[in-house]
Amino acid sequence: MVAGFFRVGLPEACRSTFRWHLSYALLDAIAGGILLNAPMMALKRMGAPDWQLPLRELYTGVGMLLALYLGGWMATRRKLPFVVIPGITAGVFTLLMPAAMGQSFWFLTLLGLSAMFEFITRPATTSVLRLNYPVEHRGRATGEVRKWTSLAFMASSLASAALLQQVSNGVAAGRYPPFAADATVAALLFAAGGLSMAGFVCFSRIEVRERIGPGPAAPEPWYEPVRHSWRIFVGDARYRRYIMSCFLDGFCAALYLPLIWAFLQKTLDYDYVGATALMHVIPAFAAFCATGWLGSWFDRTNPWFAWGWIRIAWGLDALILAATPLVAQGVPPAVFVLPVLGRVLRGVVQGGQFVMWWQIGVTHFAPPGSDTSRYMGIMAFLAGAVRLTASAAGIALTALKVPAADLLLFGGLGIIVVGGYSFLQAMQERRDVRLATIAAFESQFTSEST
Numbered sequence: 001m002v003a004g005f006f007r008v009g010l011p012e013a014c015r016s017t018f019r020w021h022l023s024y025a026l027l028d029a030i031a032g033g034i035l036l037n038a039p040m041m042a043l044k045r046m047g048a049p050d051w052q053l054p055l056r057e058l059y060t061g062v063g064m065l066l067a068l069y070l071g072g073w074m075a076t077r078r079k080l081p082f083v084v085i086p087g088i089t090a091g092v093f094t095l096l097m098p099a100a101m102g103q104s105f106w107f108l109t110l111l112g113l114s115a116m117f118e119f120i121t122r123p124a125t126t127s128v129l130r131l132n133y134p135v136e137h138r139g140r141a142t143g144e145v146r147k148w149t150s151l152a153f154m155a156s157s158l159a160s161a162a163l164l165q166q167v168s169n170g171v172a173a174g175r176y177p178p179f180a181a182d183a184t185v186a187a188l189l190f191a192a193g194g195l196s197m198a199g200f201v202c203f204s205r206i207e208v209r210e211r212i213g214p215g216p217a218a219p220e221p222w223y224e225p226v227r228h229s230w231r232i233f234v235g236d237a238r239y240r241r242y243i244m245s246c247f248l249d250g251f252c253a254a255l256y257l258p259l260i261w262a263f264l265q266k267t268l269d270y271d272y273v274g275a276t277a278l279m280h281v282i283p284a285f286a287a288f289c290a291t292g293w294l295g296s297w298f299d300r301t302n303p304w305f306a307w308g309w310i311r312i313a314w315g316l317d318a319l320i321l322a323a324t325p326l327v328a329q330g331v332p333p334a335v336f337v338l339p340v341l342g343r344v345l346r347g348v349v350q351g352g353q354f355v356m357w358w359q360i361g362v363t364h365f366a367p368p369g370s371d372t373s374r375y376m377g378i379m380a381f382l383a384g385a386v387r388l389t390a391s392a393a394g395i396a397l398t399a400l401k402v403p404a405a406d407l408l409l410f411g412g413l414g415i416i417v418v419g420g421y422s423f424l425q426a427m428q429e430r431r432d433v434r435l436a437t438i439a440a441f442e443s444q445f446t447s448e449s450t
Contacts, residue, residue, distance in 0.1 A: 010137050017132040020205045022145050027199030029149035033156025034192040035094065036280075037164060038111050041185050044168070048104035057387060059112030063119035064384025071123040071377015072225025075370040079131075080208050082124035087200030090117035094193035098186035118196075122358055123376035130363050130372050131210050135439045136299060142359045143295010146351040147288055154284035160188055161276070229378050232371070239365040239375065241425065243382050245418050246357065249311055250383065252414030254390030256318060256407040263404040267325055268335055278343050286347025294352035302436055303364045304426035306356060310349040311419030317346035318412030322405045364438045368445050
């Protein structure tokens with residue numbers, strides 16, 4: 001019924017997977033929309049100091065680093081437990097957050113631990129989706145799911161923020177009792193934790209089509225998963241070029257991303273509502289409109305070519321934002337028109353970027369079977385390295401008083417350069433029919449094993 005309603009045109013064999021995948025993703029997106037407001041909860045209700053706000057990113061970075069080891073460890077094991085167990089654990093940490101409402105440090109630590117456990121599910125999630133979706137329809141299915149989750153995330157974050165604001169105003173005006181604000185925060189967090197756990201229960205209903213071979217004759221050394229990942233990095237030149245392009249792209253984006261809030265508020269004089277609309281609402285709505293089509297297009301094109309256009313649009317967003325103050329001096333309406341244009345460009349490719357990075361891009365390089373989680377573990381480790389190095393560089397440059405507009409300019413140009421490199425790689429691969437698309441790559445392998 002769900003597959004028919006959304007008209008994704010999937011074969012009957014994978015419609016059950018799509019229904020449970022979509023159910024999981026929608027519930028998780030609603031929970032994520034609520035948790036987007038958690039830092040604001042810590043600021044307003046607990047007076048959290050600024051230094052505590054990056055705690056979530058810190059723990060997420062740790063999760064990304066752990067994913068390298070787990071991606072190798074799970075390679076010859078059943079994948080579903082590596083999604084469900086850490087996913088349920090993430091929900092439990094969210095449910096514990098109301099108990100820490102008096103202490104902002106522990107409140108944000110629990111938020112970070114929840115994010116960390118949610119993140120380490122990603123290598124196994126990619127493996128499950130690869131096993132269960134035919135390669136000819138994988139982009140369509142994952143793109144359609146991402147399309148609807150973009151809308152759910154946007155609606156959830158806005159609705160929860162509006163509720164918190166209404167109750168806060170009501171308490172200040174004496175219409176609600178003083179405890180109503182804390183009670184609302186607790187109720188939202190309980191809802192987020194429950195929805196997140198329900199989502200992973202839905203994912204557990206997927207019947208994973210995997211074949212587990214016999215394990216090793218003798219126990220492997222504890223470091224074997226890391227050593228295997230290192231052999232992949234050294235031995236697969238195509239994949240090495242791919243992940244290095246992702247590192248440069250991600251580094252340039254992460255360098256300026258945390259500063260956009262301050263740039264919108266301090267340089268362009270946007271209020272809270274306007275900044276929130278540009279940061280989340282407009283990109284999410286554009287992603288809802290475009291991601292379903294992009295997913296279908298990914299099935300028919302070379303991933304390098306798709307990455308080229310994604311990176312061009314992403315980089316142009318940063319350049320347009322950087323140019324806005326200068327242009328607005330001569331054309332005042334540009335202070336509204338240009339940021340909206342930039343955010344629309346980013347939003348159009350935002351869902352596709354997620355699908356390529358976390359769900360199907362790696363399948364153009366990893367042979368079907370046990371290596372999928374290993375390759376994805378390397379990608380997750382890379383994302384952690386990007387987050388840590390770019391954050392450190394951003395902090396250092398900000399401390400040196402480098403303007404946010406300069407970082408936007410540098411980051412945007414860097415992303416566009418990587419986009420140009422992506423087009424060059426696509427032109428090279430198109431000369432080889434075996435690499436024209438993900439489906440062409442996988443057709444070289446006559447069987448899959450886990």
